[in-house]
Amino acid sequence: MALKRFKADVVTARQKVTGGGLTGVLDVKDGISDGEIVLVLHHPELPRKVRLHILAQDTSEYPDGNMFMLYTEDDPPALIDKLIKNTADYLVGLTVYEVASEISKQMKLVGDTTEDQDEGDVSADDFCFPHEADDDYDDELFGLKERSFRPKDPTVAEPQSLSPTDKPLLSRLQRDLRRVHNAGFKVGLVTNFAQTSVSGIVSISIRVERLGLSEEVLEAWDLDSREYIVLLLRFDTYRPFEAVIEKPVSSVSVNYRIRKCKKYKPSEKEAREAFVDTANPGVKQTYDDDEQTIQALDTEGLQKFFISNSLDQFLNEGFVPIIKAREKTGYGWDQANEYYQNLGTDPDDHSPDDVATPDDAKPERHPVLGDHLQEARGGARSFPLVAMQFAMRYLIRCTEYCLRCHRKLEAEFEALQPYVCDNPLCLFQYMSMGFGPSIEPIILNEPYVVDLLVSLCYAAVQNNPAAPRALVSVGCGLPIRSLPVGLRFNVPNLSNATGYRWRGLLQGDKLVLCENIDDVRQLSKYQWIALATAANVVRHARVQEVHFPSSTAVLSLNLAQSYITLPADSATPFQVPNGFGGDVVRVFPYDTDFDMLDDSGKALAMRQILENVPPILQMESWLTSHPQCSFKSMDGVSPAAASILQWIVSSNRSCIYQVDRQRYQPSSENMYQPAGKGRDRQHQRILGMDSWVQFRFAQGSPEKERQFTRALQDIARRKDFKGHPTIFAWHGSSLANWHSILRTGLDFKVVACGRAFGHGVYFSPDFNTSLGYAHSGVVWPNSDLQITQCMSLNEIINVPEEFVSTSPHYVVNQLDWQQCRYLFVRPRADLRQPPAPHGTNSTLSGPTRSQERGREVKGERRALLQIPLAAIPSRMIQTAGTDAVISNLSAKRARDSPELSEDEDAEDVALLGSDTETDEPVSQRHKRMSLRQSDRGSRGLESPVHDQQQTTFIPGTLDFSTLQRLPPPLAGNEAAIKALSREVKSLQSVQSKTPLHELGWFIDFDKIENLFQWIVELHSFDPSTDLGKDMKKANINSLVFEIRFPKSFPFNPPFVRAIRPKFLGFLQGGGGHVTVGGAMCMELLTSSGWSPANTMESVLMQIRMALLSDNPRPARLAPVHRGAHDYGIGEAIDAFRRAATTHDWKIPTDFYETAWGVQ
Known part of the structure; x- marks a missing residue:
């Protein structure tokens, strides 16, 4: 019936269009x-008539449950391209004529060169504030008399007691928060704000999994999919959006x-504490013991994450000036930000002509977020909703923007x-003012990474009189190639033996000064x-108290110590006052700007400061018990130490994780405890x-990864890698070199061990060969790892014929052909790692990277190493923009509905659960998006129907970690993402309604981590067929296939290959259209036989039928041999190419x- 109606509507639409309608x-x-x-379209701005194809995605659900897809036969003119982008999200639940009408309306809109002036904006004068309200305001206008209130405390006044001046504003506030809730966010009434008060704190949150971030990004950003991102807003007095714009x-x-x-x-306490500055290093926080314990045990409370400082x-x-700029100019978010940054003042004080701005930002296409600021033009807009969408936009796309000025970065590479x-001011503020990623989460989660970075920096600032000669200038003459610059912190000038300020007597934790007493009065608490000392012991101390009895000064100190060789004091010998004892010391205050020292003095100062940085695991423990504090507030961390530690962590742009996290703990119960x-x-x-x-390096520095990926892409165009695009090899180097290697990569500017086999970076597939070049260095005394040696396992592009040398x-x-993937550090012997719990196994349980025969890498016992597939960063993250990150949604995340969950508080539900307002205009797009969401939620997606008497297949039992999969493919354009999202939705619906034995295929949608890469199981084959018999004999219940979609889908076909088991x-x-390498050999899956109208349901059914086809023979399973159960990665690609060439089919x-997964 639906198809008949569709065809009838086509006839009706044709008649109306022919009549000039x-x-x-x-x-x-x-x-x-x-x-x-x-549709045949014409417009004065079009050079010719254009044929616009409109494809109904599900005619069986026409019109209410159907969505239309638009495309053209060739590259469309700019006007049509813009029309498609502006219209694609609207075409849900429409008839054919309504679609044609929408296209006609959009043709006119996008063709106009001038924008219509917004009308109907609500003025701030329409709302009454406490000092200017009208006593005759009608309660029923905002529905106050219909609202059910549930105060959290009996002592809280009922809403009827509100003064007439507060009621209009409170009612508007409640309406604005309901808009936030209806947009899919959770609203938390933290205080009595929005219940009985227009002042206070409100929280707006969204579960992390709904942001659509990949697992790789979640790990890099220290987020858990089950956590919430919470935006807290604190109002002295709430102001509606219109009032904010006008003020x-x-x-x-x-x-x-x-x-x-x-x-x-x-909680209310946590929310209030979030607005208290606890990071002031000049004031130490004090805590009650019980409160400390409670804070330490509260793992569900508010926590900063990596970008909190920057977004705060x-x-x-910038938020209010930027929305004012958008209102004034009509710009998008990026343009408005550029406009604000260039002016640096209130946008109301300038004209849009005062500043040049970049092109319009691309429209927001995130499945959860929108642009309420634009969508609700002409109506009353919700200030909290605009704030939340603004915050989430810059969180999700944070890698596209500068962390300080938040301008768009001119980079083609998307970092993790x-x-x-490149602005020096941004770099300075990033390094020294806390606008970079917060260090505290890194210390708490990856303390060994921080220990590693500090240890390598300490080794790099040691004097090295036997340094190797450099081919080119490599910086300051020390192993470290660049020292901190412009961080503006003070250090003691220990490089000048006579540069001390005072001499005195050290008595335990007391310092007695009796010289230059007037000068001593400049010393202050916390300095x-x-x-x-005369024995070359240097002790760093923090002044606790200063007293001036008689002609002396007495300082109470917190002491730490290090050793240094200082020249003898040539000044007049110190005269010890009568009645005093102790060690004679020279006192060097922290009063010298670090930038004023020469390189040798800087290195000495850094060594001294680092020797007094507390152990990282001790800092981790302190931060655990002080969850709202910065590490700068910890006793023993000087401002200089905080600046250097910030610089060490921030200057490392590689994304490094600690694979091993066990540390020695002398305990009878458990000798090894996790670090972090x-x-x-x-x-x-x-x-x-x-x-x-x-x-493990999840990603090297973005510049190096970009160059490596680009080189791999270039070589892939001219060389057939035969399934092995890269190889692995070891590199050993002195411990002092690794600080710079992590930041600039491996190079050959310095001749360290000769160049017998030519100029270049030297690698070896044999561990023991490279180990001979991994020289030890000076160990950071406070390190828990106590690193003595360091080596890297590197990924190298597989073109040995172009290397300078390959033997030995x-x-x-x-330099662009290699990247570090693993770093191995050897700790002191008594601190070495215990065997892993699975250490008795000889193979990894997860998927491993296939290595080319003859170029395998060997470990310390000369055994071949198995490289986890995790060693290779996702090419999608590296080569695609944020759209790729957003598109990396699992089907579960994509279909989450914005409805309330059971954990919401009663008062929140009471205030936000219903909405009686009917006077607010809502944009057409918002209505249709809501239709789509409600349609998803009302249908529900049940589990597939499983009848054990009809099939032996059990869904959800496949262990995905055992599959050898190719790296994720590149993300596609918006049309591909939408098309695949519709396919997922359609297949979910079919799978949930159809018995498994009738369906014959199964997709675990919760395991889809990339829309462009699916794992499909084919099952329940007729047991009387040869394939069915083979499966029963081998005790195999399903055939596992990988489907990879091109970024041009649905205009190009997917690539389908078998993973397991192997076929004859x-x-x-054998037969069944399966090639020797496992690829499906079907004309349907080539450009010669593919049509954009094909659905994936029909493709799956045709693949299933091809496996059983007698033309020429059905598929048969190969005998199962140990180690030969799965197809190797890359086999199918060559097999597909050969098969397509043989049949003269066009390869996409x-x-x-x-x-x-590379271009």
Whole structure:
């Protein structure tokens, strides 16, 4: 019936269009398949008539449950391209004529060169504030008499007691918060704000899984999919959006904090504490013991995460000026930010012509977020909703923007972690003012990473009189190639033996000064000083108290110590006053600007400061018991130490994780305890390296990764890698070199060990060969790891014929051809790692990277190493923009509905649960998006129907970690993402309604981590067929296939290959259109036989039928041999190419990009 109605509506639409009913639409024609029509369009700005194809995605659900897809036969003119983008999200639940009408209307809108003036904006004068209200205001206008209130405390006044001046504003506030709730966010009434008061704190949150971030990004950003991102807004007095726009920026009194939390809203105490500055290093916090314990045990409270500092600053400084700029100019978010940044003042004081701005930002396409500021033009807009969408936009896309000025970065490479632009001021504020990623979460989760970075820096600032000669200038002459610059912190000038300020007597934790007493009065509480004894012991101390009895000064100190060789004091010998004892010391205050020292003096100062940084695991413990504090507030951390530690962590742009996290704890119960609260990564551990602590590079520095990926793409165009695009090899270097290697990569500027086999970076597939070059260095005394040696396992592009040398070493002179993937550090012998719990196993449980025969890498016992597939960063994250990150949604996340969950508080439900307002205009797009969401929620997606008597297949039992999969493919454009989202929705619906034995295929949608890569199981084959018999004999219940979609889908076909089990080749009696390498050999899956109208349901059924086809022979399973159960990665690609060439089928133009995940 639905298809008949569709065809009837096509006829009706054609008649109306022929009669001239729609401007710009000349004709409505039938398409090449059922459910397709073609509109012939004309517009004065078009060079010719354009045929616009409109494809109904589900004619069985027409019109209410159907969505239309738009495309053209070739590259569309700019006007049509913009029309498609503006219209694609609207075409839900419409008839054919309504679609044609929408197209006609959009033709006119996008063709206009001038924008219509917004009308109907509500003025601030329409709302009454406490000092200017009207006593005759009608309660019923905002529905106050219909609202059910549930005060949290009996002593809280009922709403009827509100003064007439507060009621209009409170009612508007409640309506604005309901808009937030209806947009899919959770609203938490933390205080009595919005219940009985227009002043206070409100929380707006969203579960992390609904942001659509990949697992790789969640790990890099220290987020858990079950946590909430919480935006706290604190209002002195609430102001509606219109009032905010009309008032000067300085008069808008609202503060923001963005945090993460296990609950959708924090407690009132936590919310208030979030607005208290606890990071002031000059004031130490004191805590009650019981309160400390409570804080330490509260793991569900508010916590900062990596970008909290940056977003807090951006929201508090820039949000209101930017929305004012958008209102004034009509710009998008990026343009408005550029406009504000260039002016640096209130946008009301300037004209849009005063400043040049970039092009319009691309429209927001995130499945959860929208642009309420634009969508609700002409109506009353919700200030909290605009704030939340603004915060989430810059959180999700943070890697595209500078962390300080938040301007768009001019970079084609998408890093896993955000950074700053090239502006020196941004870099300074990033390094020294806390606007970079917060260090505290890194210390808490990855303490060994911080220990590693500090240890390598300490080794790099040691004097090295026997330094190797450099081919080119490499910086300051020390092993470290660049020292901190412009951080503006003070240190003691220990390089000048006579540069001390005073001499005195050290008596335990007391310092007695009796010289230059007037000068001593400049010393203040909390000031840092260094004390040098005659025995070359330097002790750094923090002044606790200063007393001036008689002619002396007595200082109470917190002491730490280090050793240094200082020249003898040539000044007059110190005269010890009568009655005093103790060690004579020279006192060097922290009063010298670090930038004023020469390189040798800087290195000495850094060594001294680092020797007094507390152990990182001790800092972790302190932060655990002080969850709301900065590490700068910890006793023993001087401002200089905080600045250097911030610089060490922030200047490392590689994304490093600790694979090993066990530390020695002398305890009868458990000798080894985990270091840090980060994720368990034992599955990423390379076995056979038990005496080394392992670190994995999720991503190298963005610049190096970009160059490596680009080089890999270039070589892939001219060389057939035969399934092995890269190889692995070891590199050993002196411990002092690794600080710079992590930041600039491996190079050959310095001749360290000769160049017998040519100029280049030297690698070896044999561990013991490279170990001879991993020289030890000076160990950071406070290190828990006590690192003595360091080596890296590197990924190298597989072009040995172009290396300078391949025997006995790999010598690579192209710096872009290699990247570090694992770092191995050898700790002191008594601190080495215990064997992993699974250490008795000889193989990894997870998928491993296939290595080319003859170029395998060997471990410390000369055994071949198994490289976890996790060693290879996702190419999608590296080569695609944020759209790719957003598109990396699992089907579960994509279909989450915005409805209330059971954990919401009663008062929140009472206030937000219903909405009686009917006077607010809602944009057409918002209505249709709501229709789509409600349609999803009302249908529900049940589990597939499983009848054990009809099939032996059991869904959800496949262990995905055992599958050898290709790296994720590149993300596609918006059309591909939408098309695949519709396919997922359709297949979910079919799978939930159809018995499994009738369906014959199964997709675990919760395991889809990338829309462009699916795992499909084919099952329940007729047991009387040869394939069915083979499966029963081998005790196999399903055939596992991988489907990879091109970024041009649905205009190009997917690539389908078998993963397990293996099939017999055609020459061995097999068939079923399965190639020797496992690829499906079907014309349907080539450009010669593919049609954009194909649905994935029909593709799955045709693949299933091809396996059983007698033309030429059905598929048969190969005998199962140990180690030969699965197809190796890469086999199918060559097999598909050969098969397509043999049959003279056209291979898709982007086939290799789809198959390998590189361009």
